[in-house]
Amino acid sequence: MRTRVSQSYIQLKHVRKNFGEKQVLKNVQLDISKGEFVSIVGKSGCGKSTLLRLVAGLDEPTQGTIQIKHSPVSGIAKDVRIMFQNGRLLPWKTVLQNVRLGLKEGGTNKALKALEQVQLIERKNEWPSVLSGGQQQRVSLARALVHSPLLLLLDEPLGALDALTRLEMQQLIENLWKEKQFTAILVTHDIEEAVTLSKKGKWTIEGLFYSSHFS
Numbered sequence: 001m002r003t004r005v006s007q008s009y010i011q012l013k014h015v016r017k018n019f020g021e022k023q024v025l026k027n028v029q030l031d032i033s034k035g036e037f038v039s040i041v042g043k044s045g046c047g048k049s050t051l052l053r054l055v056a057g058l059d060e061p062t063q064g065t066i067q068i069k070h071s072p073v074s075g076i077a078k079d080v081r082i083m084f085q086n087g088r089l090l091p092w093k094t095v096l097q098n099v100r101l102g103l104k105e106g107g108t109n110k111a112l113k114a115l116e117q118v119q120l121i122e123r124k125n126e127w128p129s130v131l132s133g134g135q136q137q138r139v140s141l142a143r144a145l146v147h148s149p150l151l152l153l154l155d156e157p158l159g160a161l162d163a164l165t166r167l168e169m170q171q172l173i174e175n176l177w178k179e180k181q182f183t184a185i186l187v188t189h190d191i192e193e194a195v196t197l198s199k200k201g202k203w204t205i206e207g208l209f210y211s212s213h214f215s
């Protein structure tokens, strides 16, 4: 008898997450293919960040399984990067030092290239505090992409930006996604943003349908 091998790159099966008595995620089922850009839309507090934390290995499900490339998630995977709403840059390090963080040999060249890709090379020696919110998020994006992650988790990364900067950032993320072909999971409150960024991935209705089951 032949067993059918799943083509899923990321697979969540019957995932439940409780915090004490509170059930935040119940029976989440999700299959994501390699290179897909999945957007998850949901009301505040429905468990979106919790879901990303579980996929990133920063927390464990109460029940159910999460697999990346057919291996159970255990601990923080090196080829997974997460980007948050506030860039979480280190204020005592320059832009370049922030991007270079955690890299070994050849790190500076890689970091400079990543800064070029987010069009911030000319700001490399400045402190994060003198950059605008959008620029800080671009540094944060460079810091994630410099590690060539196979999976990029985006936790409402554009939520604090003004509308025009947000559109620019969406375009940048989409371009880099096409160029580097990583898999992405975006958490957002903004349905338009989800549709914009996920239209070229396989997600549209299913994702919305799926996320609408969160709460």
Ligand SMILES: Nc1ncnc2c1ncn2[C@@H]1O[C@H](COP(=O)(O)OP(=O)(O)OP(=O)(O)O)[C@@H](O)[C@H]1O
Binding pocket: 019, 024, 042, 043, 044, 045, 046, 047, 048, 049, 050, 051
């Ligand atoms: N470590 C924790 N301990 C206890 N409760 C938690 C913990 N982390 C999250 N929660 C609770 O789980 C629920 C979901 O939180 P989560 O941050 O995942 O929501 P969210 O959908 O990302 O919300 P938002 O869109 O507002 O960021 C909330 O009620 C939150 O208070």
